[in-house]
Amino acid sequence: MQKACLIAVEGQLKRQIESDGICSYGEADTPLGRLHIVWCPQGLLLISFQTDSGVPGLNDLRQRLNYLDWQRDDMVSQELSRQLLQESCSLPLLFTGTSFQLAVLHAIQTVPCGHSVTYKWIANEIDRPSATRAVGNALGANPFALAIPCHRALRSDGGLGGFRWGIALKEKLLKEEQQP
DNA sequence: ATAAAGGCCACCC
Protein backbone atom coordinates (compact mmCIF):
# COMPACT_ATOMS: atom_id res chain seq x y z
CA MET A 1 0.00 0.00 0.00
CA GLN A 2 1.60 3.21 -1.09
CA LYS A 3 0.80 6.28 0.88
CA ALA A 4 1.71 8.63 -1.90
CA CYS A 5 -1.61 8.33 -3.65
CA LEU A 6 -3.51 10.68 -1.36
CA ILE A 7 -3.46 14.13 -2.90
CA ALA A 8 -4.84 17.36 -1.50
CA VAL A 9 -6.96 19.18 -4.02
CA GLU A 10 -6.24 22.87 -3.88
CA GLY A 11 -5.05 25.79 -5.93
CA GLN A 12 -4.49 25.07 -9.57
CA LEU A 13 -5.58 21.45 -9.43
CA LYS A 14 -8.82 22.43 -7.79
CA ARG A 15 -9.56 25.07 -10.36
CA GLN A 16 -8.71 22.68 -13.14
CA ILE A 17 -11.04 19.97 -11.91
CA GLU A 18 -13.86 22.38 -11.29
CA SER A 19 -13.57 24.05 -14.68
CA ASP A 20 -12.92 21.05 -16.88
CA GLY A 21 -16.28 19.55 -16.12
CA ILE A 22 -14.96 16.16 -17.15
CA CYS A 23 -16.12 13.70 -14.58
CA SER A 24 -17.31 10.11 -14.58
CA TYR A 25 -19.44 7.97 -12.35
CA GLY A 26 -19.98 4.26 -12.07
CA GLU A 27 -21.28 1.52 -9.83
CA ALA A 28 -20.10 -2.00 -9.16
CA ASP A 29 -21.35 -4.96 -7.17
CA THR A 30 -18.86 -6.52 -4.78
CA PRO A 31 -19.11 -9.22 -2.12
CA LEU A 32 -19.07 -6.38 0.40
CA GLY A 33 -21.84 -4.33 -1.11
CA ARG A 34 -22.61 -2.02 -3.98
CA LEU A 35 -19.81 0.41 -4.63
CA HIS A 36 -20.25 3.89 -6.13
CA ILE A 37 -17.22 5.59 -7.61
CA VAL A 38 -16.62 9.07 -9.01
CA TRP A 39 -13.48 10.03 -10.88
CA CYS A 40 -11.99 12.56 -13.25
CA PRO A 41 -8.88 12.49 -15.45
CA GLN A 42 -6.70 13.53 -12.53
CA GLY A 43 -7.80 10.77 -10.18
CA LEU A 44 -10.54 9.40 -7.94
CA LEU A 45 -12.94 11.74 -6.16
CA LEU A 46 -15.17 9.34 -4.24
CA ILE A 47 -15.38 5.68 -3.30
CA SER A 48 -18.50 4.98 -1.30
CA PHE A 49 -20.71 2.04 -0.46
CA GLN A 50 -24.42 2.18 -0.88
CA THR A 51 -26.29 2.06 2.42
CA ASP A 52 -29.92 1.86 3.37
CA SER A 53 -30.00 5.60 3.66
CA GLY A 54 -28.15 6.40 0.46
CA VAL A 55 -24.57 6.79 -0.68
CA PRO A 56 -22.60 8.90 1.81
CA GLY A 57 -20.75 11.76 0.21
CA LEU A 58 -22.33 11.49 -3.21
CA ASN A 59 -24.72 14.41 -2.97
CA ASP A 60 -22.13 16.60 -1.32
CA LEU A 61 -19.73 15.98 -4.14
CA ARG A 62 -22.28 16.74 -6.82
CA GLN A 63 -23.09 19.97 -5.15
CA ARG A 64 -19.50 20.97 -4.63
CA LEU A 65 -18.45 20.45 -8.19
CA ASN A 66 -21.62 21.66 -9.82
CA TYR A 67 -21.77 18.72 -12.12
CA LEU A 68 -25.33 18.20 -13.23
CA ASP A 69 -24.50 15.25 -15.42
CA TRP A 70 -21.72 12.78 -14.89
CA GLN A 71 -20.74 10.48 -17.66
CA ARG A 72 -21.61 6.98 -16.53
CA ASP A 73 -19.24 4.10 -17.11
CA ASP A 74 -19.83 0.95 -15.11
CA MET A 75 -17.13 -0.93 -16.97
CA VAL A 76 -14.46 1.31 -15.56
CA SER A 77 -15.94 1.32 -12.08
CA GLN A 78 -15.99 -2.45 -12.06
CA GLU A 79 -12.33 -2.56 -12.95
CA LEU A 80 -11.60 0.00 -10.26
CA SER A 81 -13.49 -1.94 -7.63
CA ARG A 82 -11.58 -5.07 -8.57
CA GLN A 83 -8.31 -3.27 -7.90
CA LEU A 84 -9.58 -1.81 -4.65
CA LEU A 85 -10.50 -5.22 -3.33
CA GLN A 86 -7.00 -6.55 -3.88
CA GLU A 87 -5.29 -3.60 -2.22
CA SER A 88 -3.30 -2.97 -5.34
CA CYS A 89 -4.62 0.52 -5.77
CA SER A 90 -2.00 3.02 -6.76
CA LEU A 91 -4.50 5.46 -8.20
CA PRO A 92 -4.37 9.07 -7.10
CA LEU A 93 -7.04 9.95 -4.54
CA LEU A 94 -8.06 13.57 -4.87
CA PHE A 95 -9.05 14.84 -1.47
CA THR A 96 -10.84 18.05 -0.66
CA GLY A 97 -10.92 19.01 2.99
CA THR A 98 -9.10 20.59 5.88
CA SER A 99 -5.46 20.01 6.74
CA PHE A 100 -6.51 18.27 9.94
CA GLN A 101 -8.58 15.77 8.01
CA LEU A 102 -5.73 15.22 5.59
CA ALA A 103 -3.34 14.49 8.43
CA VAL A 104 -5.74 11.94 9.91
CA LEU A 105 -6.21 10.19 6.58
CA HIS A 106 -2.47 10.08 6.06
CA ALA A 107 -2.01 8.50 9.46
CA ILE A 108 -4.61 5.77 9.03
CA GLN A 109 -3.23 4.98 5.61
CA THR A 110 -0.01 3.73 7.14
CA VAL A 111 -1.65 0.92 9.08
CA PRO A 112 -1.32 -2.28 7.11
CA CYS A 113 -3.92 -4.86 6.26
CA GLY A 114 -4.72 -7.17 9.15
CA HIS A 115 -3.73 -4.60 11.76
CA SER A 116 -5.72 -2.04 13.68
CA VAL A 117 -5.08 1.06 15.76
CA THR A 118 -7.10 3.21 18.15
CA TYR A 119 -8.47 6.69 17.59
CA LYS A 120 -6.14 7.76 20.36
CA TRP A 121 -3.15 6.31 18.53
CA ILE A 122 -3.96 8.40 15.49
CA ALA A 123 -4.32 11.50 17.64
CA ASN A 124 -0.83 10.92 19.01
CA GLU A 125 0.50 10.20 15.56
CA ILE A 126 -0.56 13.57 14.20
CA ASP A 127 0.71 15.34 17.30
CA ARG A 128 -2.70 16.23 18.70
CA PRO A 129 -2.94 13.79 21.58
CA SER A 130 -6.16 15.20 22.97
CA ALA A 131 -8.04 15.50 19.71
CA THR A 132 -9.33 11.95 19.77
CA ARG A 133 -12.89 12.90 19.22
CA ALA A 134 -12.00 15.14 16.32
CA VAL A 135 -10.12 12.21 14.82
CA GLY A 136 -13.34 10.25 14.81
CA ASN A 137 -15.04 13.09 12.99
CA ALA A 138 -12.30 13.25 10.40
CA LEU A 139 -12.45 9.53 9.73
CA GLY A 140 -16.18 9.84 9.43
CA ALA A 141 -15.60 12.15 6.51
CA ASN A 142 -13.33 9.75 4.64
CA PRO A 143 -14.39 9.83 0.98
CA PHE A 144 -12.41 6.76 -0.02
CA ALA A 145 -13.81 3.49 1.27
CA LEU A 146 -11.30 0.62 1.17
CA ALA A 147 -8.54 2.77 -0.33
CA ILE A 148 -8.19 4.70 2.94
CA PRO A 149 -8.67 1.98 5.56
CA CYS A 150 -10.62 3.98 8.10
CA HIS A 151 -12.22 0.73 9.28
CA ARG A 152 -8.95 -0.16 11.00
CA ALA A 153 -9.55 2.40 13.72
CA LEU A 154 -11.04 1.04 16.94
CA ARG A 155 -11.87 2.44 20.34
CA SER A 156 -9.41 2.28 23.20
CA ASP A 157 -11.83 0.25 25.27
CA GLY A 158 -11.93 -2.42 22.61
CA GLY A 159 -15.22 -1.30 21.12
CA LEU A 160 -15.66 -1.08 17.38
CA GLY A 161 -16.45 2.60 17.25
CA GLY A 162 -18.55 3.77 14.35
CA PHE A 163 -18.45 3.42 10.61
CA ARG A 164 -19.73 5.67 7.89
CA TRP A 165 -21.16 2.79 5.92
CA GLY A 166 -22.61 0.87 8.81
CA ILE A 167 -21.01 -0.91 11.72
CA ALA A 168 -21.79 -4.32 10.26
CA LEU A 169 -19.60 -3.69 7.24
CA LYS A 170 -16.76 -2.49 9.43
CA GLU A 171 -16.87 -5.72 11.37
CA LYS A 172 -16.95 -7.73 8.19
CA LEU A 173 -13.97 -5.93 6.69
CA LEU A 174 -11.89 -6.42 9.80
CA LYS A 175 -12.79 -10.06 10.01
CA GLU A 176 -11.85 -10.74 6.40
CA GLU A 177 -8.53 -8.99 6.81
CA GLN A 178 -7.62 -11.30 9.63
CA GLN A 179 -7.38 -14.34 7.39
CA PRO A 180 -5.34 -13.85 4.23
C1' DA B 1 -19.33 34.85 16.81
C1' DT B 2 -21.49 31.36 18.90
C1' DA B 3 -23.73 26.91 19.52
C1' DA B 4 -24.27 22.01 18.94
C1' DA B 5 -23.05 17.70 17.51
C1' DG B 6 -20.02 13.97 16.86
C1' DG B 7 -16.98 6.90 14.42
C1' DC B 8 -13.54 9.40 21.71
C1' DC B 9 -11.09 8.94 26.33
C1' DA B 10 -10.29 8.64 31.22
C1' DC B 11 -12.24 8.35 35.25
C1' DC B 12 -15.73 7.41 38.57
C1' DC B 13 -19.36 4.27 40.66
Next chain:
DNA sequence: GGGTGGCCTTTAT
Protein backbone atom coordinates in the same frame (compact mmCIF):
# COMPACT_ATOMS: atom_id res chain seq x y z
C1' DG C 1 -21.31 -2.70 33.08
C1' DG C 2 -23.19 2.41 32.85
C1' DG C 3 -22.80 7.49 33.50
C1' DT C 4 -20.09 12.13 33.39
C1' DG C 5 -16.85 15.74 32.16
C1' DG C 6 -13.46 17.21 29.18
C1' DC C 7 -11.58 17.54 24.66
C1' DC C 8 -11.19 19.32 19.58
C1' DT C 9 -12.85 20.02 14.75
C1' DT C 10 -16.85 21.01 11.73
C1' DT C 11 -21.00 22.78 10.42
C1' DA C 12 -24.96 25.32 11.02
C1' DT C 13 -27.12 29.18 12.92
